[in-house]
Amino acid sequence: MASNNSNNSNNKNPRPSRPIDPLLQQRLQQLSSRRPGASLPPPEATARPGGTARTTAAIAAPARPSKRTKPARGSKAASLALSVATTAGLAALFANQDTPTESVVLTSGTVGTTATTPTTVAPVTTGSAGTTATTATTPTTATPAPAPGGIVDGSYLGVGSRNRWGTVQVQAVYTGGQLVDVQIVQYPNGDRRSLAISQRVLPTLINEAISVQSASVDNVSGATYTSRSYVQSLQSAIDAAKVASGIA
Amino acid sequence: MQFTLGHDHVSMTSWWWYLTRSTGIVAAVLSVASLVWGLFFSARNTGQRKKANWWLALHNWLGGLTLTFIGVHMVVSLLDTEAGLHLVDLFVPSGEVGWEIGWGVIATWLFALVVLPSIARIRRRLPRKAWHAVHLLSIPAVVLTGLHSFQAGSDAASVWFTRILAVMVGVAVYPVSIRLIGLAQRRAALA
Numbered sequence: 001m002a003s004n005n006s007n008n009s010n011n012k013n014p015r016p017s018r019p020i021d022p023l024l025q026q027r028l029q030q031l032s033s034r035r036p037g038a039s040l041p042p043p044e045a046t047a048r049p050g051g052t053a054r055t056t057a058a059i060a061a062p063a064r065p066s067k068r069t070k071p072a073r074g075s076k077a078a079s080l081a082l083s084v085a086t087t088a089g090l091a092a093l094f095a096n097q098d099t100p101t102e103s104v105v106l107t108s109g110t111v112g113t114t115a116t117t118p119t120t121v122a123p124v125t126t127g128s129a130g131t132t133a134t135t136a137t138t139p140t141t142a143t144p145a146p147a148p149g150g151i152v153d154g155s156y157l158g159v160g161s162r163n164r165w166g167t168v169q170v171q172a173v174y175t176g177g178q179l180v181d182v183q184i185v186q187y188p189n190g191d192r193r194s195l196a197i198s199q200r201v202l203p204t205l206i207n208e209a210i211s212v213q214s215a216s217v218d219n220v221s222g223a224t225y226t227s228r229s230y231v232q233s234l235q236s237a238i239d240a241a242k243v244a245s246g247i248a
Numbered sequence: 249m250q251f252t253l254g255h256d257h258v259s260m261t262s263w264w265w266y267l268t269r270s271t272g273i274v275a276a277v278l279s280v281a282s283l284v285w286g287l288f289f290s291a292r293n294t295g296q297r298k299k300a301n302w303w304l305a306l307h308n309w310l311g312g313l314t315l316t317f318i319g320v321h322m323v324v325s326l327l328d329t330e331a332g333l334h335l336v337d338l339f340v341p342s343g344e345v346g347w348e349i350g351w352g353v354i355a356t357w358l359f360a361l362v363v364l365p366s367i368a369r370i371r372r373r374l375p376r377k378a379w380h381a382v383h384l385l386s387i388p389a390v391v392l393t394g395l396h397s398f399q400a401g402s403d404a405a406s407v408w409f410t411r412i413l414a415v416m417v418g419v420a421v422y423p424v425s426i427r428l429i430g431l432a433q434r435r436a437a438l439a
Contacts, residue, residue, distance in 0.1 A: 023372070030376075072305040079306070083274050083313060090270035095263065165402070190404070196346055224330055 150177025152245040158237030160186055161229035165194045168229035172237040179213050182206045182234060188226060197223050205230050214238065264328035269402055271324060275317035276397050279359070279390050280416045282310035286386070287423035291430050311363045318356055348399035351392045358389035390420060 151174045160169035166188025173181040184202055188194040201223040208217040215235040219227035285307040289300065322338045325331055333345060341350030362385050365371060371379055394413065403409045 071299070071301045072309065075302070075306050076309045079310060079313065083278060083317065086277075087267070087270045087274050087317075090273060091263070091266040094266040094269055190402070196348075223332075 150245070151241045151247065153177075154241075154244070155183075156237045156241040156244065157185065158233040158235070158240065161232035161236075163188070163225040163229045165197075165225055166190055168226060168233050170230065170233045170237055172234060172241060174241055179210055179238075182209050198226060201226050202230065209234055264324050265330065265402075267324040268321060268328055268331070271317050271321040272397060272401065273403070275314055275321050276393050277416065278310055278314040278317055279393050280420050282307060282314050283386055283390050283420055284423050285310055287427050291423065291427045308366065311359075311366065315359055315363045318359060322356070346400070348396060352396035352400065355389045355392035355396060358385045358392065362386045362389060387424070 153175050155171050155173050157171045158169060160167045162168075167186045168184070168188065169186040171183040171185055172179055173183065182205075184206075187198040187202060189198060201220045204220055205217055205227060209215060215231050215238055217227070217231060285303060289303040289307055292300075325333055326335065326338060333349070337345045337349060338353065338356075341347070341353040343350070362383055365374060365379060365382055394417065398404050398413065401409065
């Protein structure tokens with residue numbers, strides 16, 4: 001009897017259902033349309049009249065963000081913190097690895113009248129004097145033919161000048177006291193962009209150096225670092241040539 | 249003979265370059281993570297420990313974070329004057345600055361197309377098939393990201409970069425394979 005009474009009370013005052021999220025309802029409808037014969041109970045958007053006080057209070061009270069409405073909050077915060085920390089850490093690591101850009105690192109190279117054979121990448125060279133070499137050529141140890149007050153014929157290797165993209169090292173070739181060719185011993189080619197810039201810029205710089213017979217060439221737009229390092233290395237090669245020739 | 253200036257003389261230009269590299273790396277990793285999360289969720293291969301809404305929420309978050317870091321990467325690369333990029337180069341791919349930059353620009357547009365329509369307010373107005381077709385552009389976007397980082401990245405020649413790239417490729421290929429296998433099995437079952 002008591003149980004029947006309790007059952008009757010439950011049927012008279014059924015527990016009101018929570019409103020179904022519209023997106024979830026849409027998804028359920030899509031799933032049911034794929035299964036023939038399936039049917040969904042009609043949604044109960046509002047509580048029935050005569051509901052309990054608890055339902056009224058629940059509707060009146062603002063919904064607190066629960067785990068269901070704000071899932072993965074901790075994971076989101078963790079991923080954001082990890083991303084920012086990794087960015088900062090990598091930047092600090094790169095700064096620690098690299099030398100400052102305004103100071104170009106000069107590494108010692110063999111400087112003298114008889115230059116060593118280039119051992120690195122094939123140089124990109126063109127010369128207005130007619131020497132067009134696309135592969136590394138062994139520098140000639142020409143018999144010195146000193147022009148009066150001029151630079152002794154020969155090849156003079158400059159120091160390697162390092163920048164953020166790589167190292168530029170050149171070798172100046174003198175014949176008859178004139179700069180006739182500039183061979184590129186090393187150039188930035190660690191990535192495709194650096195390689196493309198080097199191949200575009202270096203022939204221009206070589207031609208200009210030969211035409212002005214010095215390292216006073218203008219920087220090429222979009223290749224400031226490569227131009228600057230080229231000038232540094234070529235100037236050191238010219239200085240070595242002057243020293244070897246006894247020119248102050 | 250070797251001489252350098254002290255580390256306290258690192259210029260602001262250099263810091264922009266360091267940030268360009270670091271934000272690019274983080275954005276690439278986030279893009280792969282977002283793709284993997286989305287693929288696991290769509291294949292319902294989410295395991296028992298976390299609920300499906302956790303996977304979906306994190307996938308959405310990672311996608312937005314990817315787009316944010318891509319934006320930061322673009323801004324700092326513009327501030328790095330030595331990189332030689334102009335504002336138009338960040339939005340229009342061209343052969344003038346090189347296609348290694350262009351791939352990154354195209355990947356950015358694809359990510360924007362993938363992430364922005366997935367915002368709830370916009371997504372509700374889109375047909376599901378249209379939204380899904382656009383969302384699949386995330387896969388070529390991630391591929392172009394890898395191509396951009398390999399061709400234009402300053403760290404592309406280093407060993408650790410190559411290894412990380414290989415790991416990311418493996419991590420991305422695995423859920424794609426699971427998804428494709430699941431689709432094939434479902435079609436076979438329906439047939």
